[in-house]
Amino acid sequence: MRIDALDQENVRSxxxxxxxxxxxxxxxxxGVLLFGIVLFSAIFAPYIAPHxxxxxxxxxxxxVPAWQAGGDWEHPLGTDxxxxxxxxxxxxxxxxSLTVGFFGVLISMSLGxxxxxxxxxxxxxxxxxxxxxxxxxxxxxxxxxxxxVAAVLGRSLFNVIMIFGLTNAPLFVRITRGExxxxxxxxxxxxxxxIGARPGRIxxxxxxxNLIGPLLTVATFEMSGMIFYEAGLxxxxxxxxxxxxxxxxxxxxxxxxxxxxxxxxxxxxLAIVFTSLGMNLLxxxxxxxxxxxxxxxx
Amino acid sequence: MQRYLFSRLIQSAxxxxxxxxxxxxxxxxxxxxxxxxxxxxxxxxxxxxMREAMGFNDPLIVQxxxxxxxxxxxxxxxSLHYRAPAMSLVIQRVPxxxxxxxAAMGFALLFAIPLGVFGGSRPGSIWDTLARGFGLLxxxxxxxxxxxxxxxxxxxxxxxxxxxxxxxxxxIVLPAVALGFFPLGQFVRLVxxxxxxxRGEDYIRTAYSKGxxxxxxxxxxxxxxxxxxLVSIVGVQFxxxxxxxxxxxxxxxxxxxxxxxxxxxxxxxxxxxxxxxVFSAGFVVVLNLLTDVAYALIDPRIRYED
Numbered sequence: 141m142r143i144d145a146l147d148q149e150n151v152r153s154x155x156x157x158x159x160x161x162x163x164x165x166x167x168x169x170x171g172v173l174l175f176g177i178v179l180f181s182a183i184f185a186p187y188i189a190p191h192x193x194x195x196x197x198x199x200x201x202x203x204v205p206a207w208q209a210g211g212d213w214e215h216p217l218g219t220d221x222x223x224x225x226x227x228x229x230x231x232x233x234x235x236x237s238l239t240v241g242f243f244g245v246l247i248s249m250s251l252g253x254x255x256x257x258x259x260x261x262x263x264x265x266x267x268x269x270x271x272x273x274x275x276x277x278x279x280x281x282x283x284x285x286x287x288x289v290a291a292v293l294g295r296s297l298f299n300v301i302m303i304f305g306l307t308n309a310p311l312f313v314r315i316t317r318g319e320x321x322x323x324x325x326x327x328x329x330x331x332x333x334x335i336g337a338r339p340g341r342i343x344x345x346x347x348x349x350n351l352i353g354p355l356l357t358v359a360t361f362e363m364s365g366m367i368f369y370e371a372g373l374x375x376x377x378x379x380x381x382x383x384x385x386x387x388x389x390x391x392x393x394x395x396x397x398x399x400x401x402x403x404x405x406x407x408x409x410l411a412i413v414f415t416s417l418g419m420n421l422l423x424x425x426x427x428x429x430x431x432x433x434x435x436x437x438x
Numbered sequence: 439m440q441r442y443l444f445s446r447l448i449q450s451a452x453x454x455x456x457x458x459x460x461x462x463x464x465x466x467x468x469x470x471x472x473x474x475x476x477x478x479x480x481x482x483x484x485x486x487x488m489r490e491a492m493g494f495n496d497p498l499i500v501q502x503x504x505x506x507x508x509x510x511x512x513x514x515x516x517s518l519h520y521r522a523p524a525m526s527l528v529i530q531r532v533p534x535x536x537x538x539x540x541a542a543m544g545f546a547l548l549f550a551i552p553l554g555v556f557g558g559s560r561p562g563s564i565w566d567t568l569a570r571g572f573g574l575l576x577x578x579x580x581x582x583x584x585x586x587x588x589x590x591x592x593x594x595x596x597x598x599x600x601x602x603x604x605x606x607x608x609x610i611v612l613p614a615v616a617l618g619f620f621p622l623g624q625f626v627r628l629v630x631x632x633x634x635x636x637r638g639e640d641y642i643r644t645a646y647s648k649g650x651x652x653x654x655x656x657x658x659x660x661x662x663x664x665x666x667x668l669v670s671i672v673g674v675q676f677x678x679x680x681x682x683x684x685x686x687x688x689x690x691x692x693x694x695x696x697x698x699x700x701x702x703x704x705x706x707x708x709x710x711x712x713x714x715x716v717f718s719a720g721f722v723v724v725l726n727l728l729t730d731v732a733y734a735l736i737d738p739r740i741r742y743e744d
Contacts, residue, residue: 272452272456273456275453276453276456276457276460277460279453279456279457279719279722279723279726280457280460280715280718280719280722281677281678281680281681281718281719281722282678282681283681283682283684284680284681284684284699284714284715284718284719285715287684287699287700287703288464288699288703288711288715289464289467291703291706291711292464292465292467292468292474292708293467293468294468364577364578368580371580371582372580372582372685375582375685376684376685376688376700376703377704378703391582391583391586394586395586395689398586398589398590398594399594402586402587402590402594405583405586405587406586406587406590409580409583409586409587412580412583413578413579413580413583416577416578416580417574417578420574420577420578421574
């Protein structure tokens, strides 16, 4: 009933539009839900994890998940090679993933936005230099760049965040610049310029608000990508220090026991799929809400 | 066309110079490359010996000139681990990686094209659901995890395929599927949306109204249009797979460049790492150049853009 009512009204405010799209797009709801669960476990990890993630008990090492013969609900997802509770480690692991994803995107988006704005707005030689450097970094296979820099700098959370923050900035530079060029050509910026608006006013009043939509959408996908790559670096032994419970570190450890204890590698991977599914659905939905051109409504 | 070609060539050459500069500074990020290239528990004497042997005591500009001069001759120094010229070690590993990448690309295209065309031509059908599902899964399933799970199911449990090594055509199946899964998702998305778009065009409707069979319409008209869009993304995906091969080749012990990077990084063999980085970036640059030229040949508008 409510959906019908919303559909018939001529809904204008972005909030109402968002509501309407949420109700229509079940995938969006699922995305918000999945991401919400991950966010919740990251924030409240100490309260919901049944065990301490580092607590070892070699007597119960590599215990199978609860639903298999020989498992018990004391350790619902079983234990790893050192008898640590899998579920608790996965819950704590979400902290590393989300921290890297969030701060990595924050750094790369801020940096990329500033440089992209400058390149797109100033143009000329400045534009050539900024874009030349951005394209140079985009020419190197991304994973290779990240792996090598991580290997040189060594394992730490700070390093991983900085690596993703800096290496991902060129992408945001390119997108911001493209949007700026597009917006500058639009009628309202031209008319603002023609009535003598200062560059500062044009940038903050006309260009920035238009950038938020596309950048936020890309940010969601990129955050999902960084969670992916962080786990990948962990898998190669190049992310956070080995003692920290992270999904990548868990996968790396699980790889050695893949033949007889496949769950040790299976569950952290499922956690990555879960998170990235949530973020991708969320991103698709954001694109629908924030980018009027892409909206599905007829 | 010649002018366009010339300017693209210059651009690519500049990119390669940039790549060399980056790889030079990459190993010097911490300020002490000798420390980076020796084991963590190495004695100060050993670090000093490395510093001397690698010429890190010379002024930076001398080191830089030496590096660039060597690179111009194809000389990237000697691998610390193998004690052999780094670039020739890389070249030896290239065929295995190309073989794997081509197999993965073949797998991805083979599944993505029919899935995308059928899905896009019948929105809401089971094909469409499948196409959208694979499009999403390709982006959300990490290939290193997929590789492990493929081993669990198809190598350990079922015993259909070997879990590692490069021996005979059957050993390439699992690594190719794992590596091709991400491109598969990307291709399905692209083909599906391109098909959806083309579906509404006049000439497709005309073809249908002339009474041409659906299979013929899809094959002759829809797919031909979609394939142009595919060309633009195939090159990009090759570059991506070069990165993805780091995991896949390590997991399956596939003797290519990807596994070599992982081994070189673990052994702190950075001259070898530099050589691999330069080679891979060069590969991507050449690939992009070829894609652009192919595109300019097909579509004359591109040459005159700038």
